[in-house]
Amino acid sequence: MDGVVRRLARRTETYLVAVLVVLAAIVTAGRPEFLTAENAFDVLRNNAFLGIVALGQLVVLVSGGIDVSFTAVATVAQYLMGLVLTTRGITSVWVALLIPLPIGLTLGLVNGLLVHYARVHPVIITIATLSTFYGLLIVFTGGTWITDLPMPFQEFAQYKLVRFTTAGGAEYGLSTPILFWGAAALLTWVVLNFLAVGRRIYALGGNAEAARRAGFPILRLQLFVYAYMGLLAGMGGFVQAQLAQIIQPNAIVGRELDVLAAAVLGGASVFGGAGTVGGTILGVLLIAVIRNGLILLRISSYWHDAVIGLLIAAAAAITAAQERRRRARAVRIHDA
């Protein structure tokens, strides 16, 4: 029993759940409608894009890298999808889904190749590809909005696997963006925990030099990691287009650091080797609940960023303190 408590006390997820419960209690005390299924489904749905791409970022962070270009990748993927749909008159949602995924994957492979061969910090490379992907998209397309997405696309966004109605007659439930988020989470969980490639990604992030000497196929691992991020960015682009029902090239770019913040809040380390799917989902939920709670409590939206910035600083300071304590322990063991 004691062992379980101690093991739980060491996990980031435990703290995140605790903070979430406290926050939920505070918001509910002020606004009882916070703790309703309708609001919960709303929050999940509205943060599906953030949730999906944060999972991709998790995999990159675990490998010891970082990707800030995914917003451009998601934008390129959804924009080209929108162009094909509207100019070819395609109405099938399944065909629509087949467009952004390979585009995201391909751009991710480009990132992986460049990161591997340039041997500078991936943040620099992905800053470069962010401006290139996005700049070329706007130059070639003119950056006009795509507003006439086909009808089935709208119906797909309205579809709900589980369906409830409020007293007022409004429908809510498990909608498709949430399903995509769930699928991405399941896939990432399987990749990181049950596939050999996942264990190798943790090892690479934990100690790149050791992984290299152990003869790991570093190039293939990095290609996998960035391609996976690209694939999820493509999926995120699809989901975001569904949520907005309009494709606006400047809707996603600029939100790179939000996603990084969510992953880091969830316990992923920028030094690599650490991070879990559960933690990342909780990190996204924490940011989502805070924003939602502040709105419900009628606190001016201008204060939201200040609160979230403080929260990230606090989380980072706590993580750093834990890290220091662990290192101190390691030194003692070494000395003994």
Add this chain to the structure above:
Amino acid sequence: MHDRQATWIARYGELAVLGAMLVVVTGLLAVVTDGRLLGLESLASMAIQMPLLGMLTLAQLLPMLTGGIDLSIVSTANLAGITAAYVLTQSAGWYATPAAVVLGLMAALAVGVTNGAIVAYLDVPPIITTLASMIFVKGIALAVTRGAVLAGFPASFLFLGGGTLLGVPVPFLLFAGAATAIAVVLHRTPFGVVEYLLGSNPTATRFSGVDVPVMLFRTYLTSGVLAGIAGLLLIARFNAAQADYGSSFLLLTVLIAVLGGVDPSGGAATITGLVVAVAILQVVATGFNLMGLSAHLANALWGVILVLVIMLRRLVQARSGRT
């Protein structure tokens, strides 16, 4: 001895390449724009625009030299600008301009001190620390101004952004002064020597008895103040302040720094390289503008150029046997 020669060749070789790039780019664009690029009007506008980007890049340079990064510089610049703008729009006395400058810089200093303390004494990675302060500082600026634009400043303040002394634009003089000061500190003081050492080998620096936390603290503090100066230049040029001006500058500063020879993993940087890189970027931006080309095309090109420069550097290093 041989090693030192190799570094000298590497350093000056790189500067020579950058200088050649500047000449070629300027020449090409001057021809394409029928000489308008080198006309008085564009030269004057370049001399006013370049210092702003240059000052922000200087603010980015020091953290990058120590192997870190400062994501909060643009937020900090805007906070300094808003603080100064409040003073300028609230009071009309002769003291308004000096008070605005001092208080604006103090706001930026406060961010720098906070970043420095967290990075140096709490051991939080710079990318996370400055990510948090970027969001927090922008949040505060948004909350205080409610997103509004503060505009209309006295001539004595606008002088900072558009005035001239002996025919030279004031922002240009400020940038030249700041760049010279940083160059002197980096190359002629013990602090500078240790700063390079810290960037190239943090562990060795720690074991050689250097007070690393103090070094890091001063680095982020200086970065904050430089960002503050950039903020004052920004609002003096626009005659307005807002919480989210210039967010595209953040990535540009990293790009220029790397183009100018800063090693993103720390330990290498020259001010001359930085100045030449800022000049190249400004010439291209102005040239594209004169040709009526989209700024997005310029951004796309910048990404490609950055990757090419990094790859070329890798090749040269591989050839000369360094890893």
